[in-house]
Amino acid sequence: MSVLNSLIVRSLPLVPKPVVKTVAKRYIAGDTLKDAVHTVQQLARIGATSTVDVLGEFVSSRERAEHECAASDAVLEAFHTYNLNAYLSVKLTSLGFDIDDEFCYKNILALVTKAHEYGLFVRLDMENSPYTTRTLDLYKKLRSNGFDNVGVVIQAYLHRSEEDIRSLVRLNADVRLCKGIYVEDASIAFKDRGEVQRNYKKLLRMLLDGGCSTHIATHDDVLIDDAQEYTGAQNIDKQQYEFQMLLGVREERRNDIISDGYRMRIYVPFGEDWYGYSVRRLKENPQIAGYVLKALLTGE
Ligand SMILES: Cc1cc2nc3c(=O)[nH]c(=O)nc-3n(C[C@H](O)[C@H](O)[C@H](O)COP(=O)(O)OP(=O)(O)OC[C@H]3O[C@@H](n4cnc5c(N)ncnc54)[C@H](O)[C@@H]3O)c2cc1C
Incomplete structure (x- = not known):
């Protein structure tokens, strides 16, 4: 830089x-759900699906968490009403993870249950390292309660991720793989760009070879090229994986990936809590x- x-x-x-x-x-996408729906529809026209996130995180009051939960519930309703090919991404700290585990579980359970009724999917975004174990545990709890319309995120910069993927492969989990965005200590995270890329490639192979539904979330040409080469060489079915990018980032490369026949999903955040x-x-x-x-x- x-x-x-x-x-x-x-x-x-x-x-x-x-x-x-x-x-x-x-x-x-904008401040309102209407803006998000409009963006999802525009993306569908260029051949991309979406995952929609109500902006908000690190909520410290029950009222606020309930408000966030209702906003995500409205997103699921909109997907159903407008028959959109989209799913929901949520940050557990927006649903009260900092307040009380049971309270947060009740909120996410309500969303995952509704999504299940509508044939929709919910991804638990991964936040910073104090939440990693708790997020994975909550995901496993949802799975053990019979919900398979839910997925997690693994961050390639964390040393622990290889071990986490081993346990997720055993569960045949649905996993988004990203580099990781939060500032983490060198004692637990790779800091060097090359090291993060090396680990990303290794983890991607573990997920694909383990048969997991894999979501390759990156704008990094090195990693996109590597994923395309590996999936091509191994003849991996294009239904087993998709690329994911963030709204407004590297749109030309995004369009090239779509026209090359790969599945592409865009992360579409909306809402008033846009700053963080x-x-x-x-x-x-x-x-x-x-x-x-x-x-x-x-x-x-
Ligand atoms: C769909 C999706 C979901 C994600 N979910 C999570 C999550 O749950 N938890 C988490 O910790 N992280 C998440 N991330 C963020 C991720 O961890 C990275 O921080 C982010 O994707 C940047 O890493 P990169 O792999 O694109 O590589 P980079 O090396 O950061 O980017 C590669 C290139 O892309 C371009 N680029 C990247 N970002 C921008 C930008 N903002 N504006 C303009 N150009 C840019 C630049 O040209 C850059 O050189 C997610 C990312 C995506 C795509």
């Missing part, structure tokens, strides 16, 4: 929120300095 980009990334907390919103709007997600995305954008400076100077 250039010096200017690093400087802008460090200064983001000082950048006025309206400016951050202007720059980050490419990553977010947007800042994480901006920090990953190699053009962030240019975008923020332009927005500061022109308001666009």
